[in-house]
Amino acid sequence: MAAAMPLALFVLLLPGPGGWCLAEPQRDSLREELVITPLPSGDVAATFQFRTRWDSELQREGVSHYRLFPKALGQLIAKYSLRELHLSFTQGFWRTRYWGPPFLQAPSGAELWVWFQDTVTDVDKSWKELSNVLSGIFCASLNFIDSTNTVTPTASFKPLGLANDTDHYFLRYAVLPREVVCTENLTPWKKLLPCSSKAGLSVLLKADRLFHTSYHSQAVHIRPVCRNARCTSISWELRQTLSVVFDAFITGQGKKDWSLFRMFSRTLTEPCPLASESRVYVDITNYNQDNETLEVNPAPTTTYQDVILGTRKTYAVYDLLDTAMIHNSRNLNIQLKWKRPPENGYIHYQPAQDRLQPHLLEMLIQLPANSVTKVSIQFERALLKWTEYTPDPNHGFYVSPSVLSALVPSMVAAKPVDWEESPLFNSLFPVSDGSNYFVRLYTEPLLVNLPTPDFSMPYNVICLTCTVVAVCYGSFYNLLTRTFHIEEPRTGGLAKRLANFIRRIRGVPPL
């Protein structure tokens, strides 16, 4: 024991990167990036992405050592045989009309969708356990996910990563529109980052500024990706994303200028030493076009041009790391063809069962150009059982936001991108070819008022009945359970006792 202790200490004191590099090649890498986009409305959006990639098959190999990949999530993948996991927490609503299309869409509240491996036998049980574990990891009410708000969509949600088959039996999707996102969700999310919030881009993640915004969305995406160009083996990718929109009208008094410090009350000082790539992109497309007298300070090292969401964009790039340290290019061009969607008019409807499962309506429709399409659903309001009302029944009940997934024809043909090389903000959704781009939109959750009984009166009735019952029950119980004895009045005193004593001696019954 005494010998082992110094040895253990010695191992711990070894400098991290150097020590392990010698032993074996690094099998995991971290890329971090921040995209700052001035929005058409004058607000500023900031999108953080942290990608941890691990060339290891978590499920097959008995992994015990974790370096960059968070152990909590790695164990989760192995234990529940996950193939993909997408979890997002959002406060606010992305106003597409005013802010343009987002890089990452998420519905208001919490959203979780998971693809399980086809080896899982009882998907519902794993799903239930998984949501409970995630609830603990992220300090969120994901444990409220049950069969009544879980659906299995058949058309809208495809695996984003490597997948051989798409049997929708292994997909589960749930939304909790009421979930409120706050610092207690941000802190565990930050702890999953290799540099936590000590260095690199993550120093900007200061809770008091992030929660002073119009929109806040944080997400975790886990998926398998190809390890090399031939795709002989798989790697695991963990993406942690965070998008915020700062209200320029309030912070900047209507001016368009912004700075990192004004937004985050922090500046970037050093890159995360564990990161293999650390960049800041600033969208300067409009600056060039509008010929405005705006300048980006300091001048960017390089610029990056690409077709993002159907339009050509120019980004100023700031590389936080020395360029020499960028690892060798891997030249992996992922080609992932989706199955051809069924013909027009595909409608999948799964009716609800009361208190068991929700309605699921999926429609595949081709929209004519420049048209308004309205999908309306009629519903009846019904009384719930009295125990099913929430503590604030008059607030209303939430209907989860609906999802719109579309492949939108791009206005500018994008050149085939080098997937592994391109910035993270452009590579979450797999692109089949350059002429389309994928968009997923969510609507606002709907607040519906159900008929609510006046709970104050039942409350009074309950109080009154309880009192009456307590009084009646008490006295009845007394009456029923007591045994009554007739007590002889002790009259006579000494004389009687004396008489009885004499009678007892004589063998005669006492008086």
Added chain:
Amino acid sequence: MSENAMGSTMVEEQFAGGDRARALARDFAAHRRKSGALPVAWLERTMRSVGLEVYTQSFSRKLPFPDETHERYMVSGTNVYGILRAPRAASTESLVLTVPCGSDSTNSQAVGLLLALAAHFRGQIYWAKDIIFLVTEHDLLGTEAWLEAYHDVNVTGMQSSPLQGRAGAIQAAVALELSSDMVTSLDVAVEGLNGQLPNLDLLNLFQTFCQKGGLLCTLQGKLQPQDWTSLDGPLQGLQMLLLMVLRQASGRPHGSHGLFLRYRVEALTLRGINSFRQYKYDLVAVGKALEGMFRKLNHLLERLHQSFFLYLLPALSRFVSIGLYMPAAGFLLLVLGLKALELWMQLHEAGVGLEPGGSPGPSVPLPPAQGVGLASLVAPLLISQAMGLALYVLPVLGQHVAAQHFPVAEAEAVVLTLLAIYAAGLALPHNTHRVVSTQAPDRGWMVLKLVALIYLALQLGCIVLTNFSLGFLLAATMVPTAALAKPHGSRTLYAVLLVLTSPAATLFGSLFLWRELQEAPLSLAEGWQLFLAALAQGVLEHHTYGALLFPLLSLGLYPCWLLFWNVLFWK
């Protein structure tokens, strides 16, 4: 105040945009004068410049007949609304501040204040609910179009473009009417469509902020009675109570808030009054009161539901709850029930007496009403219902025919047809008997009256539950004579009484009482003009907003009253 979330008035109002509001109001008035309609482009530009998401909605509506009071027939207009998006909220709940702009009420100061408030609200970070700033054209018609489009329903045949921007379930709404830079008092209107009232908490909220800001608040345009100990205070209270009863009974939306109530949105209208009092308030004071109210409403976790929905107000700070006033109506209706019971007993006895031999013993005779009544009842019931249907359908349907053959305008034609059909109903009982052959005339009218009594009691009972004031007014007038009506004794006296308590006469009398209570008495000629205008308005409001008073009277109470008329002239 019952709602916990709005408990205290510890809100520091910071609104100081009085000058801005006045400048915007001047601009608005100038643009309005220039274009002659709502300056949509200017409003859009201004709302966008204060940082709102701006949308417009166009609507058009052809009224069933020309509206003489507001001078409009084919209406088309545009509503402009801007949404202040609450940061970090998913647009599930919202509040509405609305200013109705009509042809006669320009409300430019209200628009100015609305825009200044929007600018102030936009700079604040504490909003948890979206706030919709809505300016409607053609006052209530615009509001109706907007509300129908917002809730995606079409109940009145309004044609309107769909709304592009929404903000979830509306929790509360405040309508503002201001036409002067300075106000002496703020009048609050609560009575909505079909006598619906907002939750009492909303009114209390307004009153609390009036007290906090030292604003003078009035109800029904009258100052609050101060001294409740002497006889004067309660008398004033009674006066205001009666005014409220009359306004509620009319079923009209008294302000654009009245239309919100149908969608379960608590709402009230604030009107700035500029009278000759010495002490005046500027727009800052009004703006501060509104700011305070909105910040309190912003705190709401649930819809307003804690306090009363059914109440009568003898003063702003006092209310009569439903538990107190309902028994009065209940006792009135009990009269009808007892009278019906008495008739039933009489019929029963008559049935026993009529049986030949009158076999003693337990042989129960058949219920007599079934034996004699039903055949003779069908005709008067059907005929009076048909009269009601004619009263409901014919005036609007036949307005063009009437306008072609008589030298009257369409609106007049409608009113005159209405009156003609109503009066024609009075001639009916003299003719119904040609159709009906009655063997036992005495029992005939008893059965008819029995049915009429139960019919009236049921109708009044339903009305009292939905619109207490209307039900009570009708019960108080109709019940006594209905109970007394019979074809014996001095028929002329009964006939006069019955005519005096018919629904139309009640309406006529209510108008006089209304003006009397407002201390602006009417002459008989003025009263008649007002009566005709009220009839036209009643029909119009049924068609444009869905007010239920007209169908209720024409399809329900008028036929029922005709039954009693039949009873009186039974041969």
